[in-house]
Amino acid sequence: MIVNESVLDRAREHAVRFLRSLPSRHVGPTATRDEMLAAVNVPLSDDGEDPAAVLDALAGGIERGLIASAGPRYFGFVIGGSLPVALAADWMTSAWDQNCGIYATSPAASVVEDVVRQWLLELFDLPRDASVGLVTGGQQANFTALAAARHAVLRRAGWNVEEQGLAGAPRVHIVAGAEAHITIYAGLRMLGFGTRGVHKVDTDEQGRMRPDALERTLASLDGPIIVCAQAGNVNTGAVDPLRAVCEAAHARGAWVHVDGAFGLWGRASRATRALLDGADLADSWANDAHKWLNVPYDNGIVIVRDSAAHRAAMTVTAEYLEQTAGVERDPFEWTPEFSRRGRGFTIYAALRSLGRRGVETLVDRCCDRARQFAALLGRDPRVTILNDVVLNQVLVRFGDSDEVTRDVIARAQREGTCWMAGTTWHGVAAMRLSISNWATSEVDVERSAGAILAAIP
Numbered sequence: 517m518i519v520n521e522s523v524l525d526r527a528r529e530h531a532v533r534f535l536r537s538l539p540s541r542h543v544g545p546t547a548t549r550d551e552m553l554a555a556v557n558v559p560l561s562d563d564g565e566d567p568a569a570v571l572d573a574l575a576g577g578i579e580r581g582l583i584a585s586a587g588p589r590y591f592g593f594v595i596g597g598s599l600p601v602a603l604a605a606d607w608m609t610s611a612w613d614q615n616c617g618i619y620a621t622s623p624a625a626s627v628v629e630d631v632v633r634q635w636l637l638e639l640f641d642l643p644r645d646a647s648v649g650l651v652t653g654g655q656q657a658n659f660t661a662l663a664a665a666r667h668a669v670l671r672r673a674g675w676n677v678e679e680q681g682l683a684g685a686p687r688v689h690i691v692a693g694a695e696a697h698i699t700i701y702a703g704l705r706m707l708g709f710g711t712r713g714v715h716k717v718d719t720d721e722q723g724r725m726r727p728d729a730l731e732r733t734l735a736s737l738d739g740p741i742i743v744c745a746q747a748g749n750v751n752t753g754a755v756d757p758l759r760a761v762c763e764a765a766h767a768r769g770a771w772v773h774v775d776g777a778f779g780l781w782g783r784a785s786r787a788t789r790a791l792l793d794g795a796d797l798a799d800s801w802a803n804d805a806h807k808w809l810n811v812p813y814d815n816g817i818v819i820v821r822d823s824a825a826h827r828a829a830m831t832v833t834a835e836y837l838e839q840t841a842g843v844e845r846d847p848f849e850w851t852p853e854f855s856r857r858g859r860g861f862t863i864y865a866a867l868r869s870l871g872r873r874g875v876e877t878l879v880d881r882c883c884d885r886a887r888q889f890a891a892l893l894g895r896d897p898r899v900t901i902l903n904d905v906v907l908n909q910v911l912v913r914f915g916d917s918d919e920v921t922r923d924v925i926a927r928a929q930r931e932g933t934c935w936m937a938g939t940t941w942h943g944v945a946a947m948r949l950s951i952s953n954w955a956t957s958e959v960d961v962e963r964s965a966g967a968i969l970a971a972i973p
C-alpha cells in the first residue's frame with residue numbers, strides 16, 4: 517500500500533508533540549551520546565520492523581538529544597526556525613518526492629523555481645535577469661558563486677577552466693576581508709584555489725572590510741581577481757561597505773562576490789536597506805533561506821549576475837538526459853547537485869504567505885529583539901556589548917574576563933531557558949546571540965536576558 521495513513525499520522529503526532537514542547541522545553545540537549553546510542557543502537561533485524569513502531573523508537577530514543585533550535589529561545593550560531601507554512605510545504609515536498617534535476621523529472625518544481633527566482637530578485641532588489649540556484653546552504657552557495665566567478669575571470673583571460681582545469685591557468689588572485697566566513701575558504705579549497713594565497717584585507721573594529729586597504733591590495737595585483745565581500749559578519753552582523761568595495765573592485769575588472777548568508781535579508785526591509793547599499797553592484801551573492809527566512813533545513817540560495825558564467829560552471833550534459841532547449845528551467849544547471857529535493861516549494865510557501873511586508877516584519881522583529889537583548893544585558897555594569905547592533909547579532913562580554921564570559925555561557929546553556937554559543941572576538945571571549953527565529957517574542961528575550969544575567973557568578 518503506497519499510502520500508509522497510520523504511519524503518516526504517527527509522524528504527525530510526533531512532530532506536533534515536539535513543536536508543542538518548543539516554548540517550554542530545555543533548549544539544549546539533556547541526553548548524553550551514550551544514552552542515545554543505548555536507545556537507538558539495536559542490531560539490524562533480518563526481517564524489518566513495524567513502521568509505526570520504528571517511528572516511536574526513533575522519536576523516543578533521540579528525544580532528549582534534540583535541540584530546540586526551531587524554538588523561540590535558541591540564539592546559537594545563525595539558525596532560524598520554521599514558519600508553519602514552510603514546514604507544511606516541506607512535508608508535502610517529501611510526499612511529492614520529486615527529483616528536481618531537470619524539467620522532465622519535475623515540471624512542477626521547475627515552474628515554482630522560476631517564480632521563486634523572480635520573487636527573490638525583487639525582494640533583494642538585485643538584477644532581474646540574474647540566475648538563481650537553490651542549493652543546500654550558504655557554503656554551497658559560496659562555492660557555486662565562486663565557481664561561476666572562476667569561470668568568468670579565466671574566460672576573460674582566454675582560459676576555459678571547465679575543460680582545461682587549473683594546471684597551467686593564469687593565476688587568479690583571491691581577495692577577501694580578514695573576517696570572511698570560513699565557508700568562503702571551504703569553497704576556495706574545493707575549487708582548487710587553495711587558501712594560502714588569499715590576499716586578506718584589513719577590517720575595522722566591527723569586522724568590515726576597509727575600502728582604503730582594499731584599494732591598496734588591488735593596486736598590487738595583476739591579472740584575474742575575485743573579491744569576496746560580506747553582508748552580515750557572523751559575529752557582529754556588520755556589512756562591508758559594499759558600494760565602495762564594488763566600485764574599487766570593478767575599476768580593476770574584478771568579480772565581486774557577496775556572502776550574504778543571513779545579511780542579504782536586510783535588503784528586504786526599509787529599516788536595514790541602507791546598510792546594504794551597493795549590494796546590487798556585485799556579481800554574485802550567497803544567501804540562506806534556512807537562516808532568516810525560517811524555512812526548514814536545508815535551503816540555500818546562490819544568485820549570479822552573469823547567468824552564462826553560472827550555467828557554464830555548473831551544467832552537465834549526457835545523451836540520456838532530456839534537457840530542455842526552450843524556456844523551461846532545468847534546475848541542475850544552476851547547482852552542484854544533480855538530483856535533489858524540491859527546495860523551491862518551501863521558499864515559495866514562505867514568501868507567498870509572508871508577502872513583502874511579512875518578510876520585512878520578520879527581519880525588523882529580529883533586529884528589534886537583538887536591540888532589546890543588548891539594552892537589557894547592557895544596563896548591567898558587569899556586561900559589555902562589544903558590537904554595534906546593526907542587524908540580528910549581539911556580542912556580549914561579562915566581567916571583562918574571558919573566564920567569566922565562558923563560565924556564564926556554560927552556566928546559561930546548562931540552565932536551559934535559552935541557548936547561545938561562545939566565540940572569540942578580536943582576541944577576547946564573547947557570548948554570541950543571534951536572533952533569527954520568527955517566533956522569538958519580547959517576553960522570550962526578557963526571560964532569556966534574565967537567565968543569562970542570573971548565570972553571572
Ligand SMILES: Cc1ncc(COP(=O)(O)O)c(C=O)c1O
Pocket residue numbers: 593594652653654655656697699748749750775776777778804816
Ligand atoms: C556569513 C556566513 N556565510 C556562510 C555561512 C554558512 O552557511 P551554511 O551553514 O548554510 O552552509 C554562514 C553560517 O552561519 C554565515 O554566517
